[in-house]
Amino acid sequence: MKHKHKDNVQHKQLCCTQEEKIHIQTGTKHLSQDEDCCSSQKNKHHKDSDNDEHDHSHSVSTDNVFKMFLPAIISLVLLLTGIVMDYWLPQTWFTNWVRVVWYVVVYLPVGLPVIKEAIQSIRKGDVFSEFFLMSIATIGAFAIGEYPEAVAVMLFYAIGEVFQTLAVSRAKANIKSLLDQRPDQVTVLRNNETEIVKAESVSIGEIIQLKPGEKLGLDGELVSNMASFNTSALTGESKPDTKNKGETVWAGMINLNSVALIKVTTAYTDSKLSKILELVQNATSQKAPTELFIRKFAKIYTPIVVFLALAICLIPYFFVADYQFKEWLYRALIFLVISCPCALVISIPLGYFGGIGAASRNGILFKGSNFLDTLASIQNVVMDKTGTMTEGVFKVQEVVFDTTFDKYEILKIVNVLESHSTHPVATAIHEYVGKPDNQIRLDGVEEIVGHGLKATVNGKKLLVGNFKLMDKFEIQYNIDPNSIVYTTIAVAYDNIFVGYITIADSIKEDAKQTINLLHKLNIKVTMLSGDKSTVVKYVANQLGIDQAFGDLLPEDKVNRVKDIKAQGKSVAFVGDGVNDAPVVAISDVGIAMGGLGSDATIETADVVIQDDMPSKIPMAITIGKQTKKIVWQNISLAFGVKAIVLVLGAGGLATMWEAVFADVGVALLAIFNAVRIQRMKF
Structure with missing residues (x-):
C-alpha cells in the first residue's frame, strides 16, 4: 500500500549533504543543523536568497x-x-x-x-x-x-x-515560480471604497476588484458579466479563458481586459493555488x-x-x-x-x-518522485468517463413523459430536487428548466449513491435517477433502457413511472489523441463509469478504448481495478468525482483531474492534472x-x-x-x- 503524504510541510531545504542532496525550501527559515550545505559559500548563498523576501525569481544573480x-x-x-x-x-x-x-x-x-x-x-x-x-x-x-x-x-x-x-x-x-502567482495584497471593496489589504485577511463573501494585468489572490465567483483570464499559472496553458457571471475563478489567474469584480468563496489558505503549492x-x-x-x-x-x-x-x-x-x-x-x-x-x-x-510547468503535479518511477512503468490506464474523457457539461436532449402527467409540473419538482445535487446532470436540468421554484417544498431528500435522488413532495414519493433506482424501489416501466444511447434520467412520482430525460455530454477535443498516445506507449486503456453501458460503450468506440464497462457503482470500479491488479499488472486510475476517490486510493498511481475534480479525489490522488486535459496523462507517463x-x-x-x-x-x-x-x-x-x-x- 503506497503512502499518501498529507502533512502540510511548511518548508524544505535545498542542500547538498551526503544524506540529503536535494531539498526544496519554500519558506524563509534558516538551515537547520541537520541540513547543512556542501560548503560555507553555498550556505551563505542559500541564506541570502531565502531571506530576501523581495526576490521572487529565486534564480542566482x-x-x-x-x-x-x-x-x-x-x-x-x-x-x-x-x-x-x-x-x-x-x-x-x-x-x-x-x-x-x-x-x-x-x-x-x-x-x-x-x-x-x-x-x-x-x-x-x-x-x-x-x-x-x-x-x-x-x-x-x-x-x-x-x-x-x-x-x-x-x-x-x-x-x-x-x-x-x-x-x-x-x-x-x-x-x-509558482509562488509568484499568489499575490500578497488584493484590492477589496468596502463601504463603496477600494482598500488594499493583505490577501489572507480577506473574508469569504467580500468583493475583490481586479484590474487588467493583476493576479487574483483568492478563489471566488465572478460578479461582473464577463472577464477573460490568463490561467497559465494553474494549467500550464497560455490560452485565455473567458468566464461569465457566476462562474468560478481561481487564485493565480491574471485578468486580461476590463476591471472585474470577484466575490471571495474560499479562504486564502484553502485556495486551489495554495493547495497546488502544498502539493509541490x-x-x-x-x-x-x-x-x-x-x-x-x-x-x-x-x-x-x-x-x-x-x-x-x-x-x-x-x-x-x-x-x-x-x-x-x-x-x-x-x-x-x-x-x-x-x-x-x-x-x-x-x-x-x-x-x-518539468511536469509542474506543464500543469501536472506529482506528489512525490516515487510516483514518477511508478508511472514510468505503468501497464494499464483505467479512467472514468464523465469529466475525464468528456467535458462533463451535459445538455438536455429530449423529455419523454407519459401524457397523463403534467410535463412542466414534473420538471419543476425534478429541478428542485436536482438542486440538492452537484452532479453535472443537475446543472443540465437547471439550464433546461430554469431557476428552481422556491415555493415547492421537499421532505426527506436523500442521495442514493450510484442510483440517484429520492424525496417526498406533497406526501408522494419522487424518484429521479437511473433505471437501477427504479428497480430498487420496484417501479414498473415498459421501455428498454439499453435502446437509448444517451444518458437517461428516469423519473417516478407516487410509485408510478413518469418517463425519462435524455442528456448528452460531448467528448473532449484531445480525448482521441490521448488514447492514441497511450497505445503508442503500449498501455492498455479501460473505461469504467457509473453511466449507462450503451453510452459508455459508444464513447469507448469513438475513442478506440480497449475495454469499457458501464452501470458501475463505486465499489464495482474498485473491484474491476482489483481484478486487473490481481493479474500482476500495474494500474493508473484517472478520475474526477467524489465517487472516484476509493478507486484512486487503491490504484498504483491515482490521477485526478484538478480543474473540475472534487477536493476528495485531488487529496487522494498521487498526480493532479490542473487543466483537465486528458492528453496530459500520456505526457505525465512520458515525463x-x-x-x-x-x-x-x-x-x-x-x-x-x-x-x-x-x-x-x-x-x-x-x-x-x-x-x-x-x-x-x-x-x-x-x-x-x-x-x-x-x-x-x-
Whole structure:
C-alpha cells in the first residue's frame, strides 16, 4: 500500500549533504543543523536568497554567481602562478618553506570551507562524509609533497560544488515560480471604497476588484458579466479563458481586459493555488526507490572505501619487497578521491526534482518522485468517463413523459430536487428548466449513491435517477433502457413511472489523441463509469478504448481495478468525482483531474492534472519515463567511470588528475544530464 503524504510541510531545504542532496525550501527559515550545505559559500548563498523576501525569481544573480566562484578564481590564479614558477619559469626563492606556504595559501580559499564542513559532520556523528574524504585526501597529498595536485583536487571539487548549486538553484526556481502567482495584497471593496489589504485577511463573501494585468489572490465567483483570464499559472496553458457571471475563478489567474469584480468563496489558505503549492512543497518528501537506495548505499559505501584505502596503503607492506609508504599512500589518496559519491547523491535527486519541475510547468503535479518511477512503468490506464474523457457539461436532449402527467409540473419538482445535487446532470436540468421554484417544498431528500435522488413532495414519493433506482424501489416501466444511447434520467412520482430525460455530454477535443498516445506507449486503456453501458460503450468506440464497462457503482470500479491488479499488472486510475476517490486510493498511481475534480479525489490522488486535459496523462507517463531514463544513465555513468579509475588507481596507473575527473568531472556530467529534463518539450 503506497503512502499518501498529507502533512502540510511548511518548508524544505535545498542542500547538498551526503544524506540529503536535494531539498526544496519554500519558506524563509534558516538551515537547520541537520541540513547543512556542501560548503560555507553555498550556505551563505542559500541564506541570502531565502531571506530576501523581495526576490521572487529565486534564480542566482550575476553578482552572486561571481561571489560563489570568487574563492575558486583566487585559488586558480595562484595555483597557475605556482605551477609556472615550479615548471616553466623556475624561481630560486620559490623553494622549501616558501613553496609550502604558497600552496597552503592557495589551498585555503577552497579547502577551508570543506574542512569546516567535515568537522561539523563528524560532530554530528557523520564521520564518513564526502567532506571528510576530500579533506583527508588533499591533506594527505600535502603530507607527501604533492602540493599542486592537492590544491587542484580541492579546487575542482569547489568548482563542481558551485555548478551543483547553480543547477539546483535552477530547478528550485522552476518550482518556486509558482509562488509568484499568489499575490500578497488584493484590492477589496468596502463601504463603496477600494482598500488594499493583505490577501489572507480577506473574508469569504467580500468583493475583490481586479484590474487588467493583476493576479487574483483568492478563489471566488465572478460578479461582473464577463472577464477573460490568463490561467497559465494553474494549467500550464497560455490560452485565455473567458468566464461569465457566476462562474468560478481561481487564485493565480491574471485578468486580461476590463476591471472585474470577484466575490471571495474560499479562504486564502484553502485556495486551489495554495493547495497546488502544498502539493509541490510536499513532492520531494516521498522518495523514489532508486533515490532511497542510493542514500542507503552511500552510508555503507563511503566507510567501506575508507577502509579499502587504508588497506591499499598498509597491506602491501607485508607482500611487496620494495614497499614505499609514500607511493602506496598516494595510491590510497587517489582511491579516496575517486570514491567520493558526489555524482550519485547529487544528480539522482536532482533528476527526480527536475522531472517534478518539468511536469509542474506543464500543469501536472506529482506528489512525490516515487510516483514518477511508478508511472514510468505503468501497464494499464483505467479512467472514468464523465469529466475525464468528456467535458462533463451535459445538455438536455429530449423529455419523454407519459401524457397523463403534467410535463412542466414534473420538471419543476425534478429541478428542485436536482438542486440538492452537484452532479453535472443537475446543472443540465437547471439550464433546461430554469431557476428552481422556491415555493415547492421537499421532505426527506436523500442521495442514493450510484442510483440517484429520492424525496417526498406533497406526501408522494419522487424518484429521479437511473433505471437501477427504479428497480430498487420496484417501479414498473415498459421501455428498454439499453435502446437509448444517451444518458437517461428516469423519473417516478407516487410509485408510478413518469418517463425519462435524455442528456448528452460531448467528448473532449484531445480525448482521441490521448488514447492514441497511450497505445503508442503500449498501455492498455479501460473505461469504467457509473453511466449507462450503451453510452459508455459508444464513447469507448469513438475513442478506440480497449475495454469499457458501464452501470458501475463505486465499489464495482474498485473491484474491476482489483481484478486487473490481481493479474500482476500495474494500474493508473484517472478520475474526477467524489465517487472516484476509493478507486484512486487503491490504484498504483491515482490521477485526478484538478480543474473540475472534487477536493476528495485531488487529496487522494498521487498526480493532479490542473487543466483537465486528458492528453496530459500520456505526457505525465512520458515525463516519468524520461526522468527514470536520465537517473539510470547517471547511475551507470557514475559507477562505470568510478569502477574503471578505482582499479587503475589501486594499481598505480591513475594519478590525481584522473581521480579528479572520476569524481568532479563525472558529477558535473551527471548534473548536466539531470538538468536536461528541465529543458525538454513534451
